[in-house]
Amino acid sequence: MKVLFRSAIFLMAALGICGPMANAQSRSNSPEQALLQSANHERTTRGLAPLKWSAELAEAAQKHALRMAQENTISHQFPGEPPMQERAARTGAHFSSLAENVAEGPDAATIHAEWMNSPPHGANLLDPHLNSIGIAVAMNNGTLFAVEDLSLAAGGMDIGDQEKVVSGLLQARGLRLLDYTGDARRSCVLDNGYAGSHTPSFVLHYATPDLQTLPDLLEKRIQTGKYHSAVVGACPADSKSGFSSYRVAVLLFE
Numbered sequence: 001m002k003v004l005f006r007s008a009i010f011l012m013a014a015l016g017i018c019g020p021m022a023n024a025q026s027r028s029n030s031p032e033q034a035l036l037q038s039a040n041h042e043r044t045t046r047g048l049a050p051l052k053w054s055a056e057l058a059e060a061a062q063k064h065a066l067r068m069a070q071e072n073t074i075s076h077q078f079p080g081e082p083p084m085q086e087r088a089a090r091t092g093a094h095f096s097s098l099a100e101n102v103a104e105g106p107d108a109a110t111i112h113a114e115w116m117n118s119p120p121h122g123a124n125l126l127d128p129h130l131n132s133i134g135i136a137v138a139m140n141n142g143t144l145f146a147v148e149d150l151s152l153a154a155g156g157m158d159i160g161d162q163e164k165v166v167s168g169l170l171q172a173r174g175l176r177l178l179d180y181t182g183d184a185r186r187s188c189v190l191d192n193g194y195a196g197s198h199t200p201s202f203v204l205h206y207a208t209p210d211l212q213t214l215p216d217l218l219e220k221r222i223q224t225g226k227y228h229s230a231v232v233g234a235c236p237a238d239s240k241s242g243f244s245s246y247r248v249a250v251l252l253f254e
Contacts, residue, residue: 057134
């Protein structure tokens, strides 16, 4: 433990880091700022909303960047280190989805280019469903070790936006959307069943950190072909261990 502690202090001093990386965005010449600007340039040139800086994600990224620099290699998780979502949750971040880019290189420009030339890393940076980012960079013998933690921050989507996402998935599967949103929202707050004047043929209540994926049970019901219409209702999300689970009710009609 002493070796790890001393290594972390040395790396922080070399970078001039005296606390969380929340202020990195205000240093115009920092590699964190360069990576943030590059990420948002890629997004805005494609018509995507820029990522907002998250001090909580930056703090989580800082701890992992220091660990990578100490180990002199890149990894999403080292032995004895908490997983990414736990690292983010410990800093107070709340999110419904989370992604991470890690890399090493001589400078920020090279690291950003590596990410953009890697399909999975580039997809993280250009994911339209992510809205927040925290970045940290640590150095070891002239090599930069960089971490970008990206998320859809809890509260980033209101109930109407949540319903639009799920409704779009149902529509893409051939279901007609009905204007019974009030019924679906009243149903959502129930543990089971439905509330309202329109009786559905099937009701599914579920909680998910990822609105882009439908539950397997719902997919199987739709694939039967017996349902032709649907309505979606969302209700206030739960937050646990960092993840914010969206609560949704889907009502299917024959």
